[in-house]
Amino acid sequence: MTSFMSKVAVCYFRLNGYKKMTDDPVRCAAYVEKLREINTWRVKPPKRGIQSEIATETVRGCETYFLNPGRDKVMVYLHGGSYCEQPVLQHWQFCDTVARDAAVTSVVAVYPKAPNNTFEAAYAYLTALWERLLREWTPENIVLMGDSSGGGLALAFAEYLRENGMPLPEQLILFSPWLDISMDTPIPAKLDRSDPSLSADALRRMGKNWAGDTDVHDYRLSPIYGDLRGLPPMTVYYGTHEIFLLDARKFKEKCDREGASLEYIEAPKMNHCYALFPIPEAKRVQAEVVARIRG
Numbered sequence: 001m002t003s004f005m006s007k008v009a010v011c012y013f014r015l016n017g018y019k020k021m022t023d024d025p026v027r028c029a030a031y032v033e034k035l036r037e038i039n040t041w042r043v044k045p046p047k048r049g050i051q052s053e054i055a056t057e058t059v060r061g062c063e064t065y066f067l068n069p070g071r072d073k074v075m076v077y078l079h080g081g082s083y084c085e086q087p088v089l090q091h092w093q094f095c096d097t098v099a100r101d102a103a104v105t106s107v108v109a110v111y112p113k114a115p116n117n118t119f120e121a122a123y124a125y126l127t128a129l130w131e132r133l134l135r136e137w138t139p140e141n142i143v144l145m146g147d148s149s150g151g152g153l154a155l156a157f158a159e160y161l162r163e164n165g166m167p168l169p170e171q172l173i174l175f176s177p178w179l180d181i182s183m184d185t186p187i188p189a190k191l192d193r194s195d196p197s198l199s200a201d202a203l204r205r206m207g208k209n210w211a212g213d214t215d216v217h218d219y220r221l222s223p224i225y226g227d228l229r230g231l232p233p234m235t236v237y238y239g240t241h242e243i244f245l246l247d248a249r250k251f252k253e254k255c256d257r258e259g260a261s262l263e264y265i266e267a268p269k270m271n272h273c274y275a276l277f278p279i280p281e282a283k284r285v286q287a288e289v290v291a292r293i294r295g
Contacts, residue, residue: 002269005279010241010271013196022202032209035084036115043086043110050092052099052106059132060125067106068099073141074133075099075293076107076169078126078157080148080178080273082203083210084114090276091147097286102293104143107133111153118212119153119221126157130166139167143293144232147273149210151177151236156223158231172234173289176273179224179247181207182216187243194241198272224251228260235263235292237285239270 022028043063052067077095079087099106112121146154151174183204211221219226238248255262275285
């Protein structure tokens with residue numbers, strides 16, 4: 001049974017008008033152009049609500065924040081936002097919670113965004129960041145995490161590391177990862193209505209901005225098309241009330257066929273990235289994540 005606070009969260013998403021705005025091609029295009037300017041601004045941690053000490057580094061011109069620095073283990077977090085939005089308060093608070101409760105360093109990686117950049121700039125940044133992390137931590141002490149577009153990027157980057165013979169993280173933990181930016185999978189009307197925040201048409205347009213001239217089915221953009229064999233153990237969380245659900249189930253089937261190590265959690269009546277919401281269901285997931293990181 002879903003909690004009262006979960007129902008409140010759904011009402012909030014329905015009332016804030018984000019899905020309706022992004023469903024409108026003209027309004028969505030204007031929003032993306034506004035983000036073009038916003039994404040030139042320096043990203044800073046929130047002034048309140050973060051208890052961890054924060055150290056700042058610049059990696060290939062991108063702000064990179066280390067919460068609770070100097071720990072024996074590190075969690076690298078790639079935030080969502082359709083590859084065009086910067087981290088929001090919930091991302092920072094989640095990383096802060098994990099840093100303190102799991103006694104690890106949490107890295108908030110502010111990777112380059114569309115429409116100012118394509119995925120190639122993000123991969124150059126992530127590769128440089130990975131090399132920097134390996135100078136301080138062994139691969140067995142690195143956990144790679146992400147939500148939505150950041151979750152898709154985390155999975156795709158793990159595939160990229162393996163393809164290029166680079167050390168892999170100890171595990172991946174992903175919340176509602178965006179697995180296929182082509183959005184080719186038809187979405188039933190009932191499922192679309194149940195998702196209060198995501199618009200397939202808007203995501204398709206934003207995915208093309210992220211891809212640039214590259215085929216949107218390239219595994220670096222849509223990791224569901226990549227080879228899943230030989231990846232680290234993966235834990236993936238989805239809700240049944242999000243338009244990514246059918247691709248999520250396809251991903252599970254592909255992991256089973258290819259022998260990939262996957263723990264797949266599908267939460268009834270939960271929404272996209274519910275693990276980041278201020279709701280009881282999220283607190284349970286966050287406790288699970290901390291336990292997984294601690295081992």
